[in-house]
Amino acid sequence: MRAMPTRRPPFILPLLALPSLIACGQQQSAPEPPPPLAEAAVNAVVQNPGVRREALARAVDLLFSAPETAETRAVVVVHDGRIVAERYGPGYHENTRFVSWSMAKTVTGVLIGLLVADGRLRLDESVPVPAWQRPGDPRGEITLRQLLQMRSGLRHTEAGDPVYESDEVRMLFLDGRDAMAAHAEAQPLEAEPGRQWEYSSNTTVILADIAARALTSSTNPAERRRVLNDYLRSRLFDPLGMKSIVPEYDAAGTLIGGSLMHATARDWAKFGEFLRNQGSVNGAQLVPAGWIEFMTTANPRNPGYGAQTWLNRPQPGDKEPPFPGAPRSAFSMNGHLGQFVLVSPDQGLTVVRLGKTLDGEHEPVRQAIGKIAALFPRKAAT
Structure with a gap:
């Protein structure tokens, strides 16, 4: 009797083909390796940066090579000093x-x-602006705290349209340019002091005028400029080693404290590190740590802004923080055309990006800075 032929189960052939199919699928889905980095991108990062060198080089390179982050002119990353x-x-x-x-x-x-630390000014007293001291002038109720937190209530429009009608443009370049503080201080109230947050470059020039008045009673422009410049140099810039910084003054001798100081990228990084270290440099406490805490604490009218400092928290109406990837505890110095110094104390990190990117197009730049920050771990609590 002839033996019946052996039949393989019908599912054997598909099983035999499975490894080939898997390999084929793996070949199709395997991501392409990233393109090699240019020599300049690699050389921009030290040998042992504390994170993967290539990852950091690629994150920095994104700020220089991506069209949406143009034009980046300088990047400095400081980690653990x-x-x-x-x-x-x-x-x-x-x-x-x-x-x-x-x-x-x-x-x-x-x-x-x-x-304030010197006792020359007080945070919660009305500010010594002569134009506001007339009886019945409601501006006499404005405090230093409210000016610092952009809650003065003074009438103001920042970055308006048309641009030549913006209050900061008029102050800096048009009818207010020769006596900027007087121009800013002449504005009436549009809200009760303290009740409304409104970003204002003019407010910071008022603060600079108050600083000059706290140091000298002279109205001579050269003397005002000399006294304030000497104070800044001896109390802040020299101890920080910021030898390159050049502040500008208007014709009345008032520091243009809201917008015009010039320094190298390394010196801007030094200032960021000073803030990260809570006002201390090389063991010397230049300004009380509590003052830096005040500057980096959300104010009552805007959770994304402290006192003359931006916080990495969503602005009212936004869902995302300004620098995705950076901790909520981070804060920043922000400037027109995409100047940023991001400071993250929890990571021991300061990131400087300087360049020229049109206002309204900063989001890709902030995202790229956030990607740099995301590479660095948070420090363990002590």
Whole structure:
């Protein structure tokens, strides 16, 4: 009797083909390796930056190579007190002075903190602006705290349309340019002091005028400029080693404290590190730590803003923080055309990005800075 042929179960053939199918699928879904980095991108990062060197080099490179982050001119990354990445665009270098634009506001905020610590000013008393001291003038109720937190209530329009009607443009470049503080201080109230938050470059010039008045009774422009400049140099810039910084003054001798200071990227990083260390440098407490805490604490009318300093928290109406990837505890100095100093104490991190990106197009730049921050772990609580 002839033996019946052996039949393989019908599912054997598909099983035999399975490894090939899996391999084929793996080949199709395997991501392409990223393109090699340019030599300049690699050399911008130190050998042992504390995170993966290539990842940091790629994150920094994104700020220089992506069209949406143009034009980046300088990036400095400081971790645990040392520069771990530094790169410049064509035509710029470590000795180039970069304009602060509104990053200067945070410097002015620290200046006011020094004067408060000296007992020359008081945070919750009405400010000594002569034009507001006439009987019955409601502006006489404005406090230093309210000015610092952008809650003065003074009439103001920042970055309006048309641009030449914006109050900060008029103050800086048009009818107010020769006596900026007087121009800003002449504005009436549009809200009760303290009740409304409104970003205002003019408010910071008022603070700079108050600082000058706290140091000298002279109205001579040269004397006002000399006294305030000497105070800034001796109490802040020299101890920080910010040798490159050049503040600008108007014709009345008032510091243009809301927008015009010039310094190298490294010196802007030094200022960020000073803030990260709560007002201390090389063991010396230049301004009380509590003042830096005040500047970086949300004010009552805007959870995303402290006192002359931005916080990494959503602005009213926004869902995302300004720098996704950075901790909520981070804060920043922000300036016109995309100047940023991001400070993250929880990570021991300061990131400086300087350049020229049109206002309204900063989101890709902030996202790229956030990607740099996301590479660095938070420090363990002690």
